[in-house]
Amino acid sequence: MTAPLIELKNVTKRFGNHTVLDRLNLTVFEGDITTIIGKSGGGKSVLLKHIIGLLRPDEGDILINNKRFKEMTRKEQTQFKRQTSYMFQNNALFDSLTVFENIALPLREKTRMREDAIKSKVMAKIDQMELSHEVIHKYPSQISGGMQKRVALARALITEPKIIFFDEPTTGLDPLRKNAVLGMISHYQKKIGFTALLVSHDIPDVFFISNRVAIIDNGRIIFQGKPIELEQSENPVVHDFIRGQINLKDDLTGLNTKQEVMDLLNQEMDRANRLQANFPVIMFTIDNMTQINKHVGYITAQRIVQCLSTLLKEHFGAAGTSARFSQNEILMVLPHTDIKEAEKDLNELAVDLQKQEIFQAKSYPKACLSFSVSAGLSETKQGTDTDSLIGQALSNQKIIAHVECIKQGETA
Amino acid sequence: MKKYSMETTVGIFVFIGLLCVGYLTVKLGKMELIGGDNYTLYARFDSVSGLRPDSSVEIAGVEIGRIGKISLDSERYMALVMLKIRKGIQITDDAIASVKTSGMIGDKFIKITPGGSDSILEPGGTIVETESAVDLEELISEYIFGGM
Amino acid sequence: MQTGTDYMAQATNAVIAPFNWLGGLFVAFIRELGAIAIFFTHAFCLIFSLPLQVNKTIQQIFFIGAKSILIILLVGLFTGMVLGLQGYYTLVKFGSEGVLGAAVALSLIRELGPVMTAIMIIARAGSSMAAEIGIMRISEQIDALDTMDINPIRFLVSPRIVASLISFPLLTAIFNVIGIIGGYLSGVCLLGINSGIYFYRIESNVLMQDISGGFVKSLVFGIIVSTICCYQGYFTHMRPGGFGAKGVSLATTSAVVLSCVLVLIVDYVLTSFLL
Secondary structure, eight states, rough: OEEEEEEEEEEEEEEEEEEEEEEEEEEHHHHOEEEEEEOTTSSHHHHHHHTTTTOOOSSEEEEEEEEEEGGGGHHHHHHHHHHHEEBBTOOOOOOOHHHHHHHHHHHHHOOOOHHHHHHHHHHHHHTTTTTTTTTGSGGGGGSHHHHHHHHHHHHHHHTTTSSSEEESSTTTOOHHHHHHHHHHHHHHHHOOEEEEEEOOOTGGGGGOOOOOEEETTTTTTEEEOOOOHTTTTOOHHHHHHHHHOEEEEOOTTTBOHHHHHHHHHHHHHHHHHHHOOOOEEEEEETTHHHHHHHHHOHHHHHHHHHHHHHHHHHHHEEEEEEEETTTTTEOOOOOSSSSHHHHHHHHHHHHHHHHHHHGGGGGSSOOOOOEEEEEEEOOOOOOEEEEEEHHHHHHHHEEEEOOOOTTTTTTT | HHHHHHHHHHHHHHHHHHHHIIIIIIIOOOSSSSSEEEEEEEESSOOOOTOTTEEEEETEEEEEEEEEEEETTTTTEEEEEEEETTTOOOBBBBOOOEEEESSSOOEEEEEEEOOOOOOOOOTEEEEEEEEEEOOHHHHHHHHHHOOO | OHHHHHHHHHHHHHHHHHHHOOOHHHHHHHHHHHHHHHHHHHHHHHTSSSSSSSHHHHHHHHHHHHGHHHHHHHHHHHHHHHHHHHHHHGGGTTGGGGGGGHHHHHHIIIIHHHHHHHHHHIIIIIIHHHHHHHHHTTTTTHHHHTTTTOOIIIIHHHHHHHHHHHHHHHHHHHHHHHHHHHHHHIIIIIIOOOHHHHHHHHHOOOOOHHHHHHHHHHHHHHHHHHHHHHHHHGGGGGTTTOOOOHHHHHHHHHHHHHHHHHHHHHHHHHHHHOO
């Protein structure tokens, strides 16, 4: 693991008599996506504003590259500031400037780039964010909330910063766009390699893209570590917190939450062990998610996930309980069926899935892309644990639906 | 284009504004654009009461210059008035400078009555013969006795 | 004994309380003025930081100056016409309606031009300056500038101060000229004063001193109006008792009131120095 990039030590901040941050400790590592979750009004935004220097702590230290922020020279502080970008909760787009001017502003003000160079750079970012070219001369108040978010993201990315702070990047978006924005952040983080610090309460969607999670409660960090560590955490406060915050259904897919499914799986495996009755699990994976993102957009990618989950519910109904396992994986537990029946259902599902419009190559006339959905069955046996069960399901995966790249002109 | 029209408007605004500033300063404020079109003469008066700097200097009712500084000649206890006369207008050394009033209670100005001498006053020279400001009382008595 | 000292303390409190209140008010006022002065110095120094913000300044001149021309023309014309009428009926009593031109021009150039122009610009541009910057503050746009390492004072306030310094004298000059024309309309065209006398009186009575004094006033007013309106907007979030839209509305109101009052007070002080 790399050295900590940002470290907060015993940071305290009070507004009047109200203590917002109470001797808070947090570490952010370089190249990670770190997510801070917590109740609203719990001081998440205040925490971010401390790191970028908009607010100063009453007590405690903020260390950047092991150097105290308040002891840094003005030049060093400026240099740090230039490497960062901040995406505000309500976007904070300049409403008297057009979309183009908004994105170009950091370049125009802080670099000596020529106007045509700025223009081509901004247009490239606009294309990347899938904003249409008609939008660029509109004002922020004339475009939809989702577009505003993308414009804000474009403005944050345009300076190619090393660290980006996201203050609730998905608030106020519908589930499809929410996941699209998160996908976008994760995609660019992998591509450009910046360090990201997110503040969010979109659990569990945000876990899929985070390397580290920190929970803030009553002004203190009660947990920080990997998402997997969080799920396995024995700390009752943390457990309760996650239970309280998590939605009962996944917004995007309408599936159950991962926690629920894992609980069910554990419970059923116990029962199966006792009664010697085995049951199957199926693991679905959408391959080539990055290519989908790249060629046809983040929203389409999320639509595929949505489509798959709708069909799952249709075909398996009450027999199966399924949940998003990660960004492109869905785990399904079928406690009261046997493997034969599951295989039959799976085959029917495959036929149906291939018929969907979204799996037709001609739905993507402009792009040449291939992607597929794989599914893998595995059955519980005496003494297996969940990890090996899932591992086996993954290794059994076969492609059940796919889209092949078609060259233009061949089919038409 | 929008940008073009904004800059044009600003240009028109600044132009009109400067025109007005020009009118005020040059025409009304009598700002000397180039300082060199005047020369200076001096004149001593017993009294210049009511005369103000920048009042006009006239010959035969035509303005030929303006009054500059008014100071006290502390040796003779007389008023020393600086006259800024337009170049090209020659004043002879026997000209008479008198403080006059325009109208009954109007402004004071200096009237120069040209003389007949051949010698012209050089810049910085002094007009010797002067008539001081007329007293209002004196004026009224003259009016009453039909002297006007 | 206990009650005796209590009574004494209460009596002392009652005497001290009004002084306390007055002192608190005064200290707060001085502190506010000091903060505004620092704010202005900051913004003024940043005017000269390179690269110069020519485009933004032109935009602001467009907004503060060019867009105010019509209202200034209208107000100036009617001010001049009213001065002509009032002046005529006052002067005709003394039989000296001939000096009407001088009366109109001097009152315009020395007093009404700079003051009326300042008040019109406060109403038109000052209020919107405060509101615009206030909204930028509450919607975190100023914080956003800060995170982009763009100095918000340089970006928002400095161009407005420069634009005010350019626009105020120009608008004042336009106001004066149109006012003199207004006086001409009512004095000469309506009431029949000789037009030659009208202009002759203006030319002979208006001194350079009057005109430069008027311009000094308008420059000072430009600084006052732009600084106060920007200051009120910039620190919208610091206002006690008003958040969000309410805060912006309070900031706008106090920007307009405070700058109007200060313009009139400073006008008095300047006049007493200039005369």
